[in-house]
Amino acid sequence: MPDTAIAEAPAKAATGGNILQVRNLEAWYGESHILHGINFDVNAGEVVTLLGRNGAGKTTTLKSIMGIIGKRAGSVKFNNQEIIRATSDKIARMGIAFCPEERGIFASLDVRENLMLPPVVREGGLPLDQIFDLFPNLKERLNSQGTKLSGGEQQMLAIARILRTGASFLMLDEPTEGLAPVIIQQIGHTIARLKREGFTILLVEQNFRFASTVADRYYVVEHGKIIDGFSNSELAANMDKLHAYLGV
């Protein structure tokens, strides 16, 4: 297992400097120990994907970085600042945005209110016209109740609202889950465009075929640990291993 190698020497920078550094990250849900020492890096401008089976600890990793897991230990550095003890509102204000797996669309808010909900935390967020350029459906449904949108539209709304905030580091948790292929393709185009515009993205995906269209690097999570990591150019060579890891 290359676990130790990854812990000591995370995959190399693909583009800019190191923006996120996770070391020995552990997390608990109550008495359940979920993460057992996660180590990985994300570099500025990259799309990094966490792959793994259900229950491997991918979502918990994102939530731990975001500070919404009650008990966590280890080190998470964002732009060289330690955030392991910071509250989630402070982490968000440092420029990290989180799009949850369940999308988190608020039923008591219409689409416009959902879109405008996250406060702008720094300059550089996408203006509304650019957001509507990315997701034209949302413009037509601004006055609809958020939860009345289709699954794909809700996913677009969930991504759109964090683009307004000025956060440059986006964490997207299974953005393609339960969506039709045509919507998955649209989400893929959006992620590629966001990458071109300089966003750094940490993606959690079970669908590695989708991930392979957008990711620069991959880490495989199993039993709360990173057990392997490779770049997109190494994907073909690692396909058999990946199938074994993911059980596909």
Next chain:
Amino acid sequence: MQALYAQLLVGLINGSFYALLSLGLAVIFGMLNIINFAHGALYMMGAFVAYFLLNLGGINYWWALLLAPIIVGIFGMILERTMLQWLTGLDHLYGLLLTFGIALIVQGVFQNYFGSSGLPYAIPDQLKGGMNLGFMFLPIYRGWVVVFSLVVCLATWYLIEKTQLGAYLRAATENPTLVRAFGINVPRMITLTYGLGVGLAALAGVLSAPINQVRPLMGADLIIVVFAVVVIGGMGSIMGSIITGFALGVIEGLTKYFYPEASNTVVFVLMVLVLLVKPTGLTGRAA
């Protein structure tokens, strides 16, 4: 006929207090998930603060309308920070018992120092007297209470339903963890919301002081009816609390005219009927 109109007016005034108090309860329940049994005691504190401001500081009614809600609101925020916040995630029963205990302590302290009889609080000069409307005589102060309460209720509804701050509040009611992960300081917002709900109770207390006098148990007498109003309107529903508050005040007033024997129980009979037909209340949503 004059007696009917008079009872309607009394009903509207009671409805104003029901609406203001149940609105505060609804805001607090919606955001903190706490059944705030201390609400009646905080309403009483509003009236007492107005009394102290006038008799100890020479501060008149108009300033008391502003200062008493702020002072009692700050007291409420201290209660939330020091006690209520620890109940997050626990069964409703804990919040109910804690706030009930707080109510008993606060009322007990005031009763110890001021007894059970009422202390007088004069109607401000500008609102003394009345108007002959032809079909009835309208005391100006009572008309003012109805209009001012309605304005405050609608302003609160607007704040919660139509502003960005209100959107934060509504979203945090649904999913506080995610709202916090967007960069909003939810614990601070919860404290301020409790302060707002308590402030509304204190405002009702100030409005009530010239009509009902200032008594340590004035809130205890009212709070059970107000809880019935909230249950009928739908727990946590803002507009439901306002409409139900005024409507039940009027229904109670009409019952006093047509069948006085039932005037003290009509609200509870309605509550039972509503719970049987629509357990979430008239405007409440299922959990």
